[in-house]
Amino acid sequence: MKENLREDLKMYLISDSDILKGRDFYKCIEDGLKAGVTMLQLREKNADGGEFLEKALKLRELTKKYNAKFIIDDRIDIALLCDADGVHVGQSDIDAKSARKLIGEDKILGVSARTLQEAKRAKEDGADYIGIGAMFSTSTKLDAKSVSFETLKEIKDNVDIPFVLIGGINLDNVGQLKQFNPDGYAIISAILKEEDIYAEVKKWIDVI
Numbered sequence: 001m002k003e004n005l006r007e008d009l010k011m012y013l014i015s016d017s018d019i020l021k022g023r024d025f026y027k028c029i030e031d032g033l034k035a036g037v038t039m040l041q042l043r044e045k046n047a048d049g050g051e052f053l054e055k056a057l058k059l060r061e062l063t064k065k066y067n068a069k070f071i072i073d074d075r076i077d078i079a080l081l082c083d084a085d086g087v088h089v090g091q092s093d094i095d096a097k098s099a100r101k102l103i104g105e106d107k108i109l110g111v112s113a114r115t116l117q118e119a120k121r122a123k124e125d126g127a128d129y130i131g132i133g134a135m136f137s138t139s140t141k142l143d144a145k146s147v148s149f150e151t152l153k154e155i156k157d158n159v160d161i162p163f164v165l166i167g168g169i170n171l172d173n174v175g176q177l178k179q180f181n182p183d184g185y186a187i188i189s190a191i192l193k194e195e196d197i198y199a200e201v202k203k204w205i206d207v208i
Helices: 025-035 049-065 076-081 096-103 116-124 149-158 174-180 197-207
Strands: 011-014 039-042 069-073 086-089 108-113 129-132 163-166 184-187
Touching: 011 197, 025 039, 025 049, 025 197, 039 049, 049 069, 049 076, 069 076, 069 108, 076 086, 076 096, 086 096, 096 108, 108 116, 116 129, 116 149, 129 149, 149 163, 149 174
Parallel strands: 011 039, 011 184, 039 069, 069 086, 086 108, 108 129, 129 163, 163 184
Antiparallel strands: none
């Protein structure tokens, strides 16, 4: 499951049904997968447990169909129920060490990190990859503090672990991040707000 993790992180899409503004959730996500999304994270901050599980089970089928990795944000119980490929936890969620204990060694564990200290701890606690950000200001996570390029370089130089960059990244500013050679980019609104999600993902794959 983790053999090709660096490749799997390349085109990382995070769900957010609010951005879709009533469009068909599953069709939009499937369009992204069809176009080449390599990893999908189900993150639905406003969904109750039942709705979250229903979405997780359906997306598990879709990600298998398109051979993409499937990660659940925060909800380890739901990740286990739908047999997702892994979970992603933030700094205020259940800690990485406990998450690893629950999901076992085989599943992928992603951890959000904003500082060198958080990145080091994530690796020590068993993370397989880290999500560093927010790189730019973002409308999907209003409390996200920005990470300076200086801090990003510091993490990259001192913590040898696969990483994706997240937060306010779009086709206009992604060029500024290429110098850091991340394993991938985790994108939410820059893709989901577009009418033609399939075409947008194709553009991203060309650029990255």
